[in-house]
Amino acid sequence: MSTNATDTRVRLETLWEHDAVKILAIFGVIYLTYALIGLALGYSLDGIVNTLRRMTYLIAVYGMVTLALNLHWGYTGIFNIGIAGFMAVGLYVTMMLAKPTDPAGAAQYAGLGLPMPVAIVGGVVAAGLAGLIVAIPALRLRADYFAITTIAFAEIVRLGITSGALQEFSLFGIELGTGGGRGLIGNYGDPMNVIFELEVFSSFVDLTNSLFGFGPRQARALAYSMVLVIVLTGIYWLIQRTSRSPFGRVLKAIREDEEAAQSLGKNTNHFKIKVFVLGCALMGLAGILWRFRRTGVTPEAFRPHVTFYIWIALIIGGAGSNTGSVLGSGLFVAILFEGPQYFRRLVEQVITFGDAPNTFAGSVAPILSGNTAPFVRYTFEEFQTLQFVLMGVALVFLMHRRPEGLLGHREETAAAIPLIRRSNDDSTAGRGGDSS
Amino acid sequence: IGDEGDVESGGPDVLNIIGYPESGIQIFRDFYSDFDNGTEIIVPDGMQDGDLPNEVGNEMANVTGTGPSSDGPNEDAYTDLYEDEYDEAPGVFTAHTFDAVAVCILANIAAGENDGEAIRGQMRRIANPEGDEYGPGELEDAAAAAADGENINYQGASSTVDFDDVGDPAEAAYDVWEFDDGIETVDTVTFEGSEPGGEMDDDAPGGTDRDDVMVSMLLPETGDLGQLGTPMAQAGELAADQFAGTDFDIDLQAEDTETDEDTTISNGGALIDAGYPTIVGAGSSGNTVSFVGNSSSANVVQCSPSSTALSLSNIDDDGYFFRTAPSDLLQGQVMAEVAASRLEADTVATLYVNNDYGQQLSEQFVDAFEEEQGGEGLNQVSFESEQGSYSGELESALSD
Amino acid sequence: MTTEQLLTLVVGLGAFLLLGDLFIGILNGTYSISRVARYAVEGTLYGLIIGLAGIGLSMTYSILNFANFAHGDYVTSGAFFGWGVTYLVAGWGTANFGHLVLVGPQRGVGGSQLEITITSTPVAIMAGLLVAGVGTALFVYLIDRIAYKPMRGSGGIPLLITSIGVAFALRYLIVFVYSNRTRGTTSGDLPSLDLLLVDGWVSVDAHDATLIIAAIALMLGVHLMLQRTKLGKAMRAMSDNRDLALVTGIPTEQIIRWTWMIGGGLAGSAGYLMVLWTGTIDWQFGWLLLLLIFAAVILGGIGSIYGAIFGGLTIGISMHLSMVWLPGGDFTTITAFLIMILVLMIKPAGLFGGKTTA
Amino acid sequence: MSMLDVSGLDAGYGDLQILSDVDLEVAKEEYVVIVGPNGAGKSTAMKSVFGLTTYMGGLIEFRDEEITGRTPDEIIHQGIGYVPQNDNVFPSLTVEENLEMGAYILDEVPEAALESVYDQFPILRERKDQKAGSMSGGQQQMVAMGRALMLDPDLLLLDEPSAGLAPDLVDEMFDHVDAINDNGTALLVVEQNAKEALRRCDRGYVLVQGQNRYVDSGDALLNDEEVRQQFLGG
Amino acid sequence: MSDTEIGSQSDTVQPEGQQNDVELKVDGLVKRFGGITAVDSASFEVESGSMTGLIGPNGAGKSTTFHCITGIHRPDGGSVRFQGNDITGIRPYQCADYGLVRTFQIAREMANMTVLENLMLPAKQQSGEQLWRSVMPFARRDVIEEERELLERVWDILEFFEIEHIAEEKAGNLSGGQRKLLEMARALMIEPEMLLLDEPFAGVNPTLEHKLLDHIHELREEGYTFLIVEHDMDLIMENCERVIVMHQGSVLAEGNPETITSNEQVIEAYLGGDV
Ligand SMILES: Nc1ncnc2c1ncn2[C@@H]1O[C@H](COP(=O)(O)OP(=O)(O)OP(=O)(O)O)[C@@H](O)[C@H]1O
Ligand SMILES: Nc1ncnc2c1ncn2[C@@H]1O[C@H](COP(=O)(O)OP(=O)(O)OP(=O)(O)O)[C@@H](O)[C@H]1O
Ligand SMILES: [Mg+2]
Numbered sequence A: 001m002s003t004n005a006t007d008t009r010v011r012l013e014t015l016w017e018h019d020a021v022k023i024l025a026i027f028g029v030i031y032l033t034y035a036l037i038g039l040a041l042g043y044s045l046d047g048i049v050n051t052l053r054r055m056t057y058l059i060a061v062y063g064m065v066t067l068a069l070n071l072h073w074g075y076t077g078i079f080n081i082g083i084a085g086f087m088a089v090g091l092y093v094t095m096m097l098a099k100p101t102d103p104a105g106a107a108q109y110a111g112l113g114l115p116m117p118v119a120i121v122g123g124v125v126a127a128g129l130a131g132l133i134v135a136i137p138a139l140r141l142r143a144d145y146f147a148i149t150t151i152a153f154a155e156i157v158r159l160g161i162t163s164g165a166l167q168e169f170s171l172f173g174i175e176l177g178t179g180g181g182r183g184l185i186g187n188y189g190d191p192m193n194v195i196f197e198l199e200v201f202s203s204f205v206d207l208t209n210s211l212f213g214f215g216p217r218q219a220r221a222l223a224y225s226m227v228l229v230i231v232l233t234g235i236y237w238l239i240q241r242t243s244r245s246p247f248g249r250v251l252k253a254i255r256e257d258e259e260a261a262q263s264l265g266k267n268t269n270h271f272k273i274k275v276f277v278l279g280c281a282l283m284g285l286a287g288i289l290w291r292f293r294r295t296g297v298t299p300e301a302f303r304p305h306v307t308f309y310i311w312i313a314l315i316i317g318g319a320g321s322n323t324g325s326v327l328g329s330g331l332f333v334a335i336l337f338e339g340p341q342y343f344r345r346l347v348e349q350v351i352t353f354g355d356a357p358n359t360f361a362g363s364v365a366p367i368l369s370g371n372t373a374p375f376v377r378y379t380f381e382e383f384q385t386l387q388f389v390l391m392g393v394a395l396v397f398l399m400h401r402r403p404e405g406l407l408g409h410r411e412e413t414a415a416a417i418p419l420i421r422r423s424n425d426d427s428t429a430g431r432g433g434d435s436s
Numbered sequence B: 001i002g003d004e005g006d007v008e009s010g011g012p013d014v015l016n017i018i019g020y021p022e023s024g025i026q027i028f029r030d031f032y033s034d035f036d037n038g039t040e041i042i043v044p045d046g047m048q049d050g051d052l053p054n055e056v057g058n059e060m061a062n063v064t065g066t067g068p069s070s071d072g073p074n075e076d077a078y079t080d081l082y083e084d085e086y087d088e089a090p091g092v093f094t095a096h097t098f099d100a101v102a103v104c105i106l107a108n109i110a111a112g113e114n115d116g117e118a119i120r121g122q123m124r125r126i127a128n129p130e131g132d133e134y135g136p137g138e139l140e141d142a143a144a145a146a147a148d149g150e151n152i153n154y155q156g157a158s159s160t161v162d163f164d165d166v167g168d169p170a171e172a173a174y175d176v177w178e179f180d181d182g183i184e185t186v187d188t189v190t191f192e193g194s195e196p197g198g199e200m201d202d203d204a205p206g207g208t209d210r211d212d213v214m215v216s217m218l219l220p221e222t223g224d225l226g227q228l229g230t231p232m233a234q235a236g237e238l239a240a241d242q243f244a245g246t247d248f249d250i251d252l253q254a255e256d257t258e259t260d261e262d263t264t265i266s267n268g269g270a271l272i273d274a275g276y277p278t279i280v281g282a283g284s285s286g287n288t289v290s291f292v293g294n295s296s297s298a299n300v301v302q303c304s305p306s307s308t309a310l311s312l313s314n315i316d317d318d319g320y321f322f323r324t325a326p327s328d329l330l331q332g333q334v335m336a337e338v339a340a341s342r343l344e345a346d347t348v349a350t351l352y353v354n355n356d357y358g359q360q361l362s363e364q365f366v367d368a369f370e371e372e373q374g375g376e377g378l379n380q381v382s383f384e385s386e387q388g389s390y391s392g393e394l395e396s397a398l399s400d
Numbered sequence C: 001m002t003t004e005q006l007l008t009l010v011v012g013l014g015a016f017l018l019l020g021d022l023f024i025g026i027l028n029g030t031y032s033i034s035r036v037a038r039y040a041v042e043g044t045l046y047g048l049i050i051g052l053a054g055i056g057l058s059m060t061y062s063i064l065n066f067a068n069f070a071h072g073d074y075v076t077s078g079a080f081f082g083w084g085v086t087y088l089v090a091g092w093g094t095a096n097f098g099h100l101v102l103v104g105p106q107r108g109v110g111g112s113q114l115e116i117t118i119t120s121t122p123v124a125i126m127a128g129l130l131v132a133g134v135g136t137a138l139f140v141y142l143i144d145r146i147a148y149k150p151m152r153g154s155g156g157i158p159l160l161i162t163s164i165g166v167a168f169a170l171r172y173l174i175v176f177v178y179s180n181r182t183r184g185t186t187s188g189d190l191p192s193l194d195l196l197l198v199d200g201w202v203s204v205d206a207h208d209a210t211l212i213i214a215a216i217a218l219m220l221g222v223h224l225m226l227q228r229t230k231l232g233k234a235m236r237a238m239s240d241n242r243d244l245a246l247v248t249g250i251p252t253e254q255i256i257r258w259t260w261m262i263g264g265g266l267a268g269s270a271g272y273l274m275v276l277w278t279g280t281i282d283w284q285f286g287w288l289l290l291l292l293i294f295a296a297v298i299l300g301g302i303g304s305i306y307g308a309i310f311g312g313l314t315i316g317i318s319m320h321l322s323m324v325w326l327p328g329g330d331f332t333t334i335t336a337f338l339i340m341i342l343v344l345m346i347k348p349a350g351l352f353g354g355k356t357t358a
Numbered sequence D: 001m002s003m004l005d006v007s008g009l010d011a012g013y014g015d016l017q018i019l020s021d022v023d024l025e026v027a028k029e030e031y032v033v034i035v036g037p038n039g040a041g042k043s044t045a046m047k048s049v050f051g052l053t054t055y056m057g058g059l060i061e062f063r064d065e066e067i068t069g070r071t072p073d074e075i076i077h078q079g080i081g082y083v084p085q086n087d088n089v090f091p092s093l094t095v096e097e098n099l100e101m102g103a104y105i106l107d108e109v110p111e112a113a114l115e116s117v118y119d120q121f122p123i124l125r126e127r128k129d130q131k132a133g134s135m136s137g138g139q140q141q142m143v144a145m146g147r148a149l150m151l152d153p154d155l156l157l158l159d160e161p162s163a164g165l166a167p168d169l170v171d172e173m174f175d176h177v178d179a180i181n182d183n184g185t186a187l188l189v190v191e192q193n194a195k196e197a198l199r200r201c202d203r204g205y206v207l208v209q210g211q212n213r214y215v216d217s218g219d220a221l222l223n224d225e226e227v228r229q230q231f232l233g234g
Numbered sequence E: 001m002s003d004t005e006i007g008s009q010s011d012t013v014q015p016e017g018q019q020n021d022v023e024l025k026v027d028g029l030v031k032r033f034g035g036i037t038a039v040d041s042a043s044f045e046v047e048s049g050s051m052t053g054l055i056g057p058n059g060a061g062k063s064t065t066f067h068c069i070t071g072i073h074r075p076d077g078g079s080v081r082f083q084g085n086d087i088t089g090i091r092p093y094q095c096a097d098y099g100l101v102r103t104f105q106i107a108r109e110m111a112n113m114t115v116l117e118n119l120m121l122p123a124k125q126q127s128g129e130q131l132w133r134s135v136m137p138f139a140r141r142d143v144i145e146e147e148r149e150l151l152e153r154v155w156d157i158l159e160f161f162e163i164e165h166i167a168e169e170k171a172g173n174l175s176g177g178q179r180k181l182l183e184m185a186r187a188l189m190i191e192p193e194m195l196l197l198d199e200p201f202a203g204v205n206p207t208l209e210h211k212l213l214d215h216i217h218e219l220r221e222e223g224y225t226f227l228i229v230e231h232d233m234d235l236i237m238e239n240c241e242r243v244i245v246m247h248q249g250s251v252l253a254e255g256n257p258e259t260i261t262s263n264e265q266v267i268e269a270y271l272g273g274d275v
């Protein structure tokens, strides 16, 4: 019996070593928890599925950006805190390329009216180019100066697209516009129509309808989340391959000591620029996929806190590990981003609070006379605020207790093959003898 | 002081400052400390905050404001209700929120189920002409009538609440007000905008034997518009309370938008997931624009009490989006008229918050002033919120 | 090397052309003299605040070797501490204690009701400024104990990431305690000096003057403190080599404590003065100021307090002067960032280069 | 009478144990040298005296008082000075400021001590206003030693004082070290220049893989065939 | 004395070398840092296949000369030729491409990479360093094949330096001496033609030092050229056939060890009276 038990434990432990298992297990727990929360809140099946769908969407998008950031920071040691800027470039360019040339109805500004796939490629390329523009002059700076340059760049982008100057402009005689502070409305039809208009898709709609009672538009949203998961997998695969290769090895060396890597014959600038541009392009892609199906976008969406969210996700998962990046995004979204609100709803479901005091002072004063209820109510009323406090505290806590994150301690070997010990007979058969 | 103003003569006769009190405090402080040379100022609903003079530290006697009026047929009834309950005067957009919640509940009762698509078909049957008229104080009777499948014509606190074919209010009224120890309304302008109309179901299933009537609010209780949103949410609760004596249990759920796009999407999504077929919200036009896609794709009726942006009229909403707040198309005209006749201006300039609301209202105002009033628009200057100083913006807006 | 020289040339030429244009424009009347002067005054005041706040950032940056992203929120905290006291002193007995000390989280209590100005309530303002300085110093020390001390010796980047967390938590704690309401803190009636400058007026009011005097006094104070005590040298020694300082017997923890407290005190004072100057306070003005402070510090060269002051003034003035060519406020911040990036391109170690604290 | 007495010391970095059961003793005015292969833990042993490693067990006593767990400035107060192996000057401070830092724990800069350091290393007086970072490697080593001498310690720990010095300076350095010892300061010195060091010292330790291997007088170690073969390069 | 040339007239007389090919030729090299002239028109040559010592007092400019040759610093004047190619002011990675590799005075290992990874890194012409080859399925097959071969070479070199036992250790955990070994092994992985070693034995235990020297001599036999900065005069005398002496940034003397040790200027500037 006991051997059986240890046996299963050992087997479980070896299972746990597989990244796929880890991802599945943690995500299983997340999804199960949220399904249960949905049940507790009295959601119907379609509500629960919808909650999980939204969760998937957020995790997938954050996962993509976090992977791209991991490529920058985790592998190469490039400290990028201008993520929001690159996402903005990707999304805005795509939208401007895709918007119809005729600014009718709610859409105030004209676009180029290009087909969506072309527009997406355009957006990704533009984000990559933005990366190039930052990289060429700035990559030789110290890590922290570089960081400040990137965040300054992101703010320049955000303020630039907000400014009246670019609200409407013409480029080579073509009318374009960022919409300024008003933002852009995506009046180009559902970009996913390429898929949604396929014949097979109608059976998917029927299926979700019979399973969850979804309407066609909800079915589309569900399908979109699934597409995002596929894209995430693709990016994961891409970055995994990138890091486990001689290319990735040079990146790692740059992170460790760039000058020494140069002396070993590596054109480190070349590598850094390549990897920075690649990461920025992926950030642009994530920015596009994040919002291009929404009705519209405003520059507000790209304030610096988006960048910090991504950093928190990366730190949770552990810089340097791709699996960690995906897990970190999952945990960030489930616990820090969406979690507190669901917690509040759950509590509200059980307890009904009276009116809270209006001010902090009003909530603290009664504590002196032993009445903590007003403080609790005030705290609850201000839950949204405390959610951000929680994010900050979580980041500090992680940096204190587990700076390497969940999986960052497990350095992934930077080689295309496992670096195993050569067997002994091999070594004697080789030129081993000549050194003694 | 007269010659001081003359040194930099020229400049607009009237400056329209479009924004919210958050930035307004700083803008007016900068204005009064460095640029006060007799220019008249006009502001829209966003600045309609009786406390502003206190915060600015000036009486602000040169400021005239406009704002959507709660000048519906039953305004007084509503005001009494509100003052009884909360012991304070109802603020801007609270009447619109009351009406939005009331209409959503009535339409739900008429539809007989918590189903957004069915409710969409009942919104106009409840609100538009041809039917018995009910006001804010008569909601219990209105509920009974709706449950019987009758046509009713809700007569709101903010307006008659008739929806046109795009879901905007067909009629709108605006107050002209000044600061005088709070907000003092000095005039009211009423517009007959478009015709009531649009698609609706032919009949109402109604019925009383059913689950809770579910309705939700998605309003800014914190963030930039937090000051505005909190009384709005109170008014919404007041509307739901009016149904206390009926056979229906009202399930009213409120979520906060924080005046933030992501939070709007996230908390609004939770309302959809929880099965609420109607959402009263969101507060600011920007947030509403980004949320409309989500609500309509989930077949949820969204009815905003305070999003006034033009773009929302024609947005792709599959007929699910309504509002009780009038479009800024009208407010721009009112402001232009006030500037021209009341303030006797020949030239105007605007200083507007750089978002959907500010940009559109600025354009509407200047267009109307030039085309309808025959005046001249000088500068339209945008500003970002939360700046430490607005002297540069004021300088440009006030230059000639 | 050559690209740097080329860049220097281009930038220098650009700056020369702009200044030349400004000069000619003023002479031939294209640019209004009073307007340019107003921009310059405004920019100087803004620059003084940035520079004052920048000194602390620069000091902790060089000694602890990390870019502290929470510094902007220290500025905000200090302003709230100080103004709470100013409200208390000015409004003692007229309003509820809680409302006063929380700087009027709800409507009803505000600068104009309490009639706060430097001339009508000088004591309240002095007390507020003092508490803003001292209170923030202690508060920042407390934060160091909680957040940064457990990480001594970690590299700059982990500390930077930690400071982002601290900034987040602090900013929203401010909202939690003080509410997110923007409020006016001073009364409008204020003596001011209006100067007629050929084609218009430039006005300097009593709060502008207070800001200038207080900022210069504080800067001088820090200068003297670092010159006269061995603290300044010890700080430099520490920023050179922490481990060696430790084994030399320099009480490194004590130096770090002083550094935080001086930096925090200056940040708090800068925040207080900024609010006195603008007349409004809100929960994120310090955070919005932070990137400009960084720009100033980097511009001046990290570790140099004179660099920070110089950088602050450069950033402040150029932001405002940029409006001569780019009217409206759309491009002021962009201008500041572009200047910073350009300087980094040409002189990656900042203008005053290297470490020259004190 | 022993001044510094390390017994059964276990220490390392984090979880990694480097030293196990190390004993070291320095008597008053004694000149003790530690030699051993790279990575043996010589520097670690010195750092451990100053509490700069992770303590894992054993006893460190100075003048019969336990000093484990004390902070470096307390230990300096007790009368121990330390010159680390690398990076041992403050590059952006001038030479004189570097020396002043050596006496930081005093309220006043001890002029007499400063003078005596300048007398020992006249080049430092000549260059007292030069930034230490722009001095050559050998000069920096003098600055570092001078700084440690500012408090006139009773025991001085020197980690490879001759590393990286030109031959003439190596000899000069050894002479300086001798002189310091002659002035009554006890010395614990790590040296790779093992033969020379052993020739001059009173006693020597050979440390291997974090453990004591040999302890004997310098000459005895020099003449020990095994030690010569294994650790002194024949 | 007669074999010792003073200053930059060095190229006029052929020293007694075995081969007369010039591997590295430095001519009038200048490097300034602010007011300090660290290298002041230094000129010298290194012959192919030779082992040449570069000595001089602290601060003479030896390391800086290395930095200038290998592109870490850009010289302010003068020229550097390697195997007949002008390599003045090239980037460090180009320098390695030419077959000229240096080690650092203070070892610069990649601390968070294992010894194996450290050694896999430098090999030249790894096609997998092109991103697309590492990612695209078909091209990656070749990359994997290359990696296998490379790994074999790495094990050979580990054995050569007798450090197989630390192969999977993180380089940051090595002792000072082990790091020096790794540093040299890593340089050899590039298969250079000439190695510049900056104080390779400083802080290395004498026993290990002897072993390393044996390795260096073996490598020389295979045709490598060495230029070594070292302060240990015995070592220089025993192992180098030519010595260059730098002083205050310029070349003071050049010649075989015996002539150098008897050169008065050298004695005065560097060796001290008692040699
Ligand atoms: N900060 C550190 N963290 C982890 N391990 C360390 C650290 N410093 C040294 N070590 C390890 O401790 C061991 C002993 O190092 P130490 O520096 O004491 O050697 P040493 O005898 O002084 O050698 P050397 O003569 O090369 O200076 C080595 O294996 C080294 O890798
Ligand atoms: N980056 C730098 N900035 C300023 N001065 C420098 C710099 N690098 C070297 N120097 C100066 O250049 C001179 C030559 O230094 P270098 O390191 O080349 O000497 P070295 O001959 O290698 O001496 P050692 O034997 O001590 O290593 C010294 O005076 C040094 O202070
Ligand atoms: Mg050592």
Ligand SMILES: [Mg+2]
Pocket (backbone or CB within 6 Å): E062, E063, E064, E105
């Ligand atoms: Mg050197």
